[in-house]
Amino acid sequence: xxxxxxxxxxxxxxxxxxxLIFVSDEQLTDDSIYNIIINLDKETTPLEHxxxxxxxxxxTLLNEIIIKINDELDKSNRPxxxxxxxxxxxxxxxxxxxxxxxxxxKSKQVRRLSNAALEILSIIAYRQPxxxxxxxxxxxxxxxxxxxxxxEKNLIKISGRKSVLGRPLEYxxxxxxLKLFGLNSLDELPEITEFExxxxxELQQDENDITLDVSQDVIEQVEAKxxxxxxx
Numbered sequence: 243x244x245x246x247x248x249x250x251x252x253x254x255x256x257x258x259x260x261x262l263i264f265v266s267d268e269q270l271t272d273d274s275i276y277n278i279i280i281n282l283d284k285e286t287t288p289l290e291h292x293x294x295x296x297x298x299x300x301x302t303l304l305n306e307i308i309i310k311i312n313d314e315l316d317k318s319n320r321p322x323x324x325x326x327x328x329x330x331x332x333x334x335x336x337x338x339x340x341x342x343x344x345x346x347x348k349s350k351q352v353r354r355l356s357n358a359a360l361e362i363l364s365i366i367a368y369r370q371p372x373x374x375x376x377x378x379x380x381x382x383x384x385x386x387x388x389x390x391x392x393x394e395k396n397l398i399k400i401s402g403r404k405s406v407l408g409r410p411l412e413y414x415x416x417x418x419x420l421k422l423f424g425l426n427s428l429d430e431l432p433e434i435t436e437f438e439x440x441x442x443x444e445l446q447q448d449e450n451d452i453t454l455d456v457s458q459d460v461i462e463q464v465e466a467k468x469x470x471x472x473x474x
Contacts (some may be wrong), residue, residue, distance in 0.1 A: 247279045252307075259307045260324075269330030269421065276300055327351055327429060328420035350370045363397060367419070371401045371412035389413065397422065 247255065263270055276297065308331065311324050321339040324331055335343050361386055365377055367375060377385050392398045401414035415428070425431065 246354060247282055256307045256310060259304065260311050263324055263331050264333060266332070269328050269332040269417075271330040272301055272304065274330070275304060326426050327424065328417040334419075343348070356388070358385070362388050363392060363415075363419075364434060366398055366413050367428070367431060368394075369426075370414040371404075373404050373410040373412055375410055377413075401446075404408050 247258070250258075258279075262275060276415070279300070286326075308324050315323050321336050322333050325334045334390065342387070359382065362377055363384060365380055366372055369376075374389055389398070396416055396418040398413050398419070399409070399416045400411050401411045403409040404412050420428075
């Protein structure tokens with residue numbers, strides 16, 4: 243039996259999708275929306291696995307719906323839109339209104355990234371998965387405290403153990419990292435020399451804003467160390 247969602251008119255389907263994305267605290271992936279949709283009607287037979295034609299038809303419909311929603315938001319000059327980020331869909335403020343949002347949150351606590359944190363985050367982002375001994379081999383200093391700080395900020399995660407003596411923990415970046423820097427996937431990472439500008443833009447920091455203490459020398463040093471070292 244066909245799921246009842248697909249029997250609805252387009253406007254109702256659009257309202258349901260917009261509602262789901264609007265109320266979600268996190269980005270909603272295609273699979274998440276699909277799984278919610280197929281469970282709306284418990285009396286129908288669930289749609290087939292995500293490799294099925296039904297699933298691909300759903301993805302086509304979902305994209306059409308989101309394009310339509312964004313078109314309506316644009317025509318009505320709304321200050322937000324639905325964007326694809328970290329492999330999911332989420333409402334976000336339009337770029338031209340970013341300064342207003344920054345002023346609103348100016349009194350809030352700003353996430354601070356020190357030179358050491360940015361250096362380690364850069365190494366992990368571009369060489370993941372990577373162990374702490376490998377990070378310290380690149381940097382030449384103990385990095386435990388800063389790695390723990392990045393874990394607490396949920397910018398990195400423990401992604402496994404390396405199959406070497408002692409089986410050290412391996413670290414990778416998280417979806418929160420992608421969201422923070424406005425990336426849909428790691429494939430969109432810029433050249434490492436552009437990482438400072440990416441940080442400033444996505445955290446909406448002015449060049450003279452001291453909450454982000456990053457020097458070009460640090461970026462260049464990390465790039466040189468990464469390029470010059472082959473990790474096994």
